[in-house]
Amino acid sequence: MVAALTLAMGVLIPAIAQSAEDHAACRPDGLYLQANVSVPYCNAYDNAGREKMGGNDRRVIGYFASWRNGSDGTPKYLVPNIPWGKVTHLNYAFAHVDGSNKVSVGNAGPNNPSIGMEWPGVPGAEMDPSLPYKGHFNLLNKYKKTYPNVKTMISVGGWAETGGYFNDQGVRVNDGGFYTLADDQNKINTFADSAVAFIRQYGFNGVDIDYEYATSAPKAGNPLDFTVSEPRRARLMTGYVNLMRTLREKLNAASAADGKYYLLTAAVSASGWILRGSESYQVTQYLDYANVMTYDLHGAWNKFVGPNAALYDDGTDSEMKNWNMYSTYGQGYLNTDWAYHYFRGSMPAGRINLGVPFYTRGWKSVTGGTNGLWGESALADQTKCPKGTGPDVGSTVPCGDGAIGIDNLWHDKNTQGAEEPAGANPMWHAKNLDEGITPDYLAAYGLDPATDPDDRVTGDYQRYYSSSLGSPWLWNAQKKVYLSTEDEQSLAAKADYIAAKGIGGVMFWELSGDYSFNAAKGQYEMGDTLVTTLYNKLNKAGPYGNTKSNAAVPADxxxxxxxxxxxxxxxxxxxxxxxxxxxxxxxxxxxxxxxxxxxxxxxxxxxxxxxxxxxxxxxxxxxxxxxxxxxxxxxxxxxxxxxxxxxxxxxxxxxxxxxxxxxxxxxxxxxxxxxxxxxxxxxxxxxxxxxxxxxxxxxxxxxxxxxxxxxxTPPTTTPPTGGNCTNPSWDRAKVYNGGNLVSWKGHNWRAKWWTQGEEPGTTGQWGVWEDKGAC
Incomplete structure (x- = not known):
């Protein structure tokens, strides 16, 4: 540790703003303790083990989607659009595992939104000429100069790139991604080393791993990955643990070398079915925090019509009833509260963030239920189910009849280029549906109301809200369309839940789904209403829970x-x-x-x-x-x-x-x-x-x-030489705190602060060891 020098009364003296003893105190409860590495925890955490966030009490973490860059003719969401003063962390989606097992965003060039693209004429999107790369990465670092407390994370993987990656031509290379990488420790080492190099090169504060999914559950994750994931199901969790442990250790070593702390986080599943195949989720010890994907809990992959991201279970979930969950186990597992408690079992509340969706999910042709809720919607021809659902994966539950057209604005495409029916819409589009507004952006998304009835705003989209579920939805009784939504009321309820339970904060997918009303156009568009709701609730919510146990633990x-x-x-x-x-x-x-x-x-x-x-x-x-x-x-x-x-x-x-x-x-x-x-x-x-x-x-x-x-515990190293050396011999592997006494090479030594692996007599006048004289 090199101490800075401060001028005091005309004399240069060492200024030790944060001692190594502080670093031991700053390590969060339950976070992996790596031997022989002096990690500068206090650069990111206070002496109670809580993350420093520029005065914010809880995290507000937004995913930034690189593909909302306007190159396809749809509305842009760029770095200047981020409400920088209302977020604490930004996760950049996505980097991938390339063919060399390294973190990559592809090759530089004008079509690469991460490091090569430019947006001339867009206010605030002017490039910082001091940086050797362009694109979103340039702008992220430009804005971090104004907002230095906002931390940026490179998120690697995602649904589309867990088991492969998109090359520079936009073609998916199905090479195995995380599934095959984690088979081999040499590949893991290559990946982890590249992750360290990547964040150093592009100015990120850490790495977020979005591996969907390391589970033995059959046919889980992206159907394009089944050929590589299915044969490995028995060992996927072992590989995931090895991957995350290696990343933690490499990032710790880089933190110690650079004098700055690098975060390691992960997007983690909320599905009880996926988690049953994830053993005991043995990676939580390596994570600074977990971002729980508490959404996609119901969707058109099956016929059960219900909330995308319910806060609670109220005993009425038709899917839970189908599996006899209530009568057999006394609880349902497709809700935010259950998923939070799963991770709370092994982590402090403050190292957990709950996910919320800024998008909808929905069905058409819904029958039964109450205003659509807990009704059913099965695709009439089950031979046409999307890949990974219904008979395609041998399920006894029919696939759902997902909403399409005007009710599916953010439609994904299958490998044949056809629309995947899912009722997926940004919340600004759902707000327009709610108010019967025909917006001006439909053509940009390939919709043509003049010729296709499915592309028209028809019927009345009535908003409903269940306080027992903490979930809103839109129900179009004429069309029999159900869309699960989020809005200010539901997010305020979730923020109150987060605040009351001492949870670390909230994560949302993704920034460009948020809304504001454009009075000039008379329609809702991209904005920051939902982020503002979350920030206002959580900014001064009080310190988060920083201990694993709710009770006192033995000191010894x-x-x-x-x-x-x-x-x-x-x-x-x-x-x-x-x-x-x-x-x-x-x-x-x-x-x-x-x-x-x-x-x-x-x-x-x-x-x-x-x-x-x-x-x-x-x-x-x-x-x-x-x-x-x-x-x-x-x-x-x-x-x-x-x-x-x-x-x-x-x-x-x-x-x-x-x-x-x-x-x-x-x-x-x-x-x-x-x-x-x-x-x-x-x-x-x-x-x-x-x-x-x-x-x-x-x-x-x-x-x-x-x-x-x-x-x-007695030391195991060679005893000191010399006379009356009664203090324990210094042990290279042992951790010492301020005030600890050792003997070494004929002298007694006193530790001034936390230290490990620093030999007495080698740290200099201003170093950790104070020479107490010969013995």
Whole structure:
């Protein structure tokens, strides 16, 4: 660490604005602690482990879509259109994995919107001539000079480019993308190194991985990827973990080298079906935060007509009823509240952001339901279902009859170039439908009201709102069209939910779907109404939740690892039945009869069990009941797991137990072990701060009785030379905090702040180690 010099009273003195001791305190609770790397956490986090966001209390994260650049004749959404003062982070969508397993946005050129395109005559879109590239990247860095607290992330992947990429000619290369990359650690290393080089080159604050999806669920993700994803389903999660761990470590190393902190985030699924195949989502420890895609929860891929992004389940979801979710498990899983609690099971609330859509989803030919809600809409000819739905994937549930034409403005195209019926519209178009406005932009999207009845605004689009779901929709009774929407009321309700629960913030897809009213034209167009609603609610909502546990945890810690493995693949993974392995990395034997307490997400019923001769009891239960109307009642279910009296776990040894639960949970957390009358937290949780303590003896027998005071784990390095050196010998692998004393090479040394791997006697007068004299 190089200290700056400050002039004080005419003398140059070292100015240590943020000591390394602060960096240990600044690391967020539960974030992976990497050995031998001095990560400058305090550059991004305060001393409570909360992200610094220029005075904003919660995150407002917008995805910026590179293809809304006007080159196809549709309305543009450019960097100057971003409401810079109302966002905290921007995710650029998308970069991809190229044929060399590197992060790429293609080759530079005037048609490349990321690094080559220009927009002459557009106010605010003038290029910064000091930068060696053009396009959106140039403008992002130009505007960051005015808004330095806004962080930009390069998002890699996405639905269309998880398993392949679009080349410079716009042709998709189906080379496997993340699916094949994660098969090979050498490829992962290449990718991670390129990610570091990419963000350094283009001025990004970190990397956002949008891998859709690392799951063993059959036929999940983009149908174009099935040929590569299906044969690998059993190992996709393992590869994803390796990928994210490597990225975390490479970004940490770059952070230490550059003296600036680089973020690693991910877009993560909200679907209980996908998450059941995602094991225990073992990547949460590597993420600064998770952006939960709490949308696309219902859509025309099946016949069940319901909300795109409901906040709550109210016990009426027709898809949940079809699968007997309420009667069997007591809760439905296609809602924002359930998905939040899934990740809350292993992460602090503040390291989670909830996703909201700035677009619609919808069906036509809807029958039944209440004003369309929970009705049905099955495509009449099931042989014509879109790829990846209905009979195409062997589903027993018919595909839906998705809305088209005027009700599907942002229509995707299939590989034959035909419209994918989905009811996908930006919210500004939905607002025009709501008010019966025929806008002037229809021709730009290929619609022709004069010749095609499907392209006309006909009938009355009536807005409805369910307070029990937290979801609005439009219902056209004449056309039998249902469009699930978002607006100020629903986003205010979600923002209130985020604020009340201490959640980190909100993420939205995507900026160009927001709306404002153009009074001169008498129509809604791209704007910032929804972003403003979110920002005003969250800007001063108070500090977010920064701890994994809602209760106090033992101050003393044992170096014990927890892992879950052995998950069955796909639909065979029920009930969910992994092996939980406890690995004792401490110097102390954990005796028979030791009790392991832990929390697991309230997304599963409070009835976890075991099959290995241990004792497992549940309670207190955070949520019970026959549904989750109004949200899950608590964050956690609690369990106690007792090591059999005849079994102990020696230093370096492991013990395993098969556990059983019925709905998906992320990795159980908030562990403690009790024996010898004392309780210890576990290093597996990566609690804030650093270092572990161990009992000085190895108690056996009952878990009650006298408490043995913990001491710091003895060092293992060569003892110092010299005389009266009674302090512990310096250990290169050990973390030291300010005030810690060591002896090394015949001298005593005192740490001034947090340090690791810096040898006493080599750090200089202003360095971390203070020479306390010969010994």
């Amino acid at each position: 810690q044992l170096n014990v690892g927890i892992s879950l493995s052995g998950y069955a693949v796909g639909d065979a993974n029920y009930p969910i039945n992994p092996e939980l392995k406890i690995t004792n990395n401490s110097t102390t034997t954990i005796p028979g009869g030791a009790v392991f307490d832990f929390d697991y997400a309230s997304t599963a019923p409070c009835d976890m069990s075991q099959q290995s001769g241990w004792t497992l009891t549940n309670g207190p239960c955070g949520h019970t009941g026959n549904n989750n109307t109004g949200g899950l009642k608590g964050d956690f279910q609690h369990a106690k797991l007792t090591l059999p009296s005849w079994q102990s776990i020696a230093p370096g040894a492991s013990a395993a137990v098969k556990i059983v639960y019925k709905l998906p949970v992320s990795t159980p957390s908030n562990w403690k072990v009790t024996f010898g009358g004392k309780s210890y937290s576990l290093s597996a949780d990566y609690p804030r701060g650093s270092g572990t303590t161990n009992p000085t003896s190895n108690p056996t027998g009952p878990t009650t009785g006298p408490t043995t005071p913990p001491t710091t």
